[in-house]
Amino acid sequence: MTQSPATPLPPPQERRRLRDAAGLTQAQLAARVGVSRATVRAWETGRTTPHGRKREAYAKLLAEFDATAARRRADRPVTVSLEKKTAPRERKKPQERPSPAPAPPPSPSLTPVPPDGPLPAPLTPTQAFDALYAFCAPALVRQAYLLTGRRELAREAVERAFQQVWDRWPEVAVDRDPAGWVRAATYEYALSPWHRFRPRYRHPEPPPADPAHRALMDVLLTLPPPHRRALLLYDGVGLDLPETAAETEASTAATASRLLHARETVAARLPDLSDPATLNRRLAEVASTERLRAAKPPTVRALSERRARFWTRAAIAFTVTLISATTLSLRTAPTRYEPPVPPGETVRGVPPRVAPGPLSEDQLELRKKLREAAGSGPERLVPEAT
Structure with missing residues (x-):
């Protein structure tokens, strides 16, 4: 099965010009596409x-x-001025323009929001890591919360994922999609089944205060983890089906089946969320109301370096202990072979020793016979009383 080529798009500057020509704001265009205002700004x-x-x-x-702008240009009449040029008139003083209205707050989103301004010059590894953390961490904390329903575990998953990123920075820095790399690491840690054995995560956390948000979280947590992950990546983050299948390490057919099952479950429990655009907006609202915050990049880098030093010292200590035990065994081991003492064997032909006890009838007859026959033999010395 061949994949259809991606739909061509104009350059970024042309996209903004077409939106301005249509008289739409970024928020209005985002509402028509079904994304957030920050996403349109990034595009x-x-x-x-x-x-x-x-x-x-x-x-x-x-x-x-573009078609509407072309029709307007075609319908616009072309006029040519035949008047002669006159002396320039006095310029009027520019009127004071009213201060622009404050921009509306950005709508919640589950996708990373790029910072405004031009791209910086080549960065050092520390600066590049801090930029990647500022770009991905806020959205990843919200996604991890939707996966687990635990605020502390969501922050811990993001911090541990970025600790792995800093520990393997040469590999991540040349990756084609560093955001996808750290997102996959965050999801794997957040969905690990071993957290259920930790004392701090044995009891559930307080649910959201809003009843609608609480109902959505209850439905999400009833889904199997693979279905929950596929639903969040496709309808929450906005990945297409092949990208979702690649990130979850499953086939496209299996991912589509998981996604359909998750959508059917959500629609059966919450019929107003059967529309994917509405589900995307509600997921972003649930995650944004919790005010989740991740640690600062220097803290994450310091923890990563501390863990690396700890495991390095542990490996060195284990190696030294193993070498010491081996040396001690070589020094105390015998230099020549000493055969072991064989176990005892039973000797046959010797009657067993009889324990002392009363005489039998045969022994009594033998003793009586010996006593009677003693008188006819040699004289015996008999002690006499004096």
Whole structure:
């Protein structure tokens, strides 16, 4: 089965120009596509590129904007001025423009939000790690909370994932998708079944205060972990089906089956969330109301280096102990072979020793016979009383 090529998109600057020509704001365009305002801003700056169904919807809207602008240019009359040029008139004083209204707060999103401004110059490893952490950590904490329903475990999963990133930074720095690398590590740690044996995670945490959010979290936590992960990646993060299958290390058919089962379960319990766009918005709202915060990048780097030093010292101590035990065994081992003492063997032909006890009838007759026959033999010395 061949995959259809991606829908072509205009350059980032052209995308913004077409939106401005259509008279739409980023928030209005985001509502029509079904994403957040921050996501549209990332598309227009070229930091990220849409994929899957969202890419097709975004390209279709841009094509409509371009066609509308072309029709307006064609219908506009062309006028030529025949008047002669006169002396320039006095320039009017520029009027004071009213202060612009404050921008609306960004809508919650489960996808990383790129920072505004141009791309920085080549960074050092520390600066590059801090930039990746600032780009991915806030969204990953919200995603981990939706996976586990635990606030502390969500923060711990993100911090442990970035500790692995800093420990293996040369490998992650050249990866084609560092955000996907750290997202997969976060999901694996958050969904580990060993957390149920930890004392701090044996009891459930308080649910969200909003009844609607609490109902959605209850439905999500009843799903099997693979289905929950596929639903979050596809309808929450916005990955397409092949990317979701690749990140979950499953086939496309298995991922599609998990996604359909998860959607059916959510729609059966919460019919108002049967629309994927509504489900995406509700997932972002549930995660954003918890005000989850991750640790600072220097703290994560310090913990990673501390863990690396601990395990390095533990490996060195184990190696030294093993070498010492081997040396002691060689020094105390015998230099020549000493055969072991064989066990005792039973000797046959010797009657067993009889324990002392009363005489038998044969022995009594033998003793009586010996006493009677003693008178005819040699004289015996008999002690006499004096």
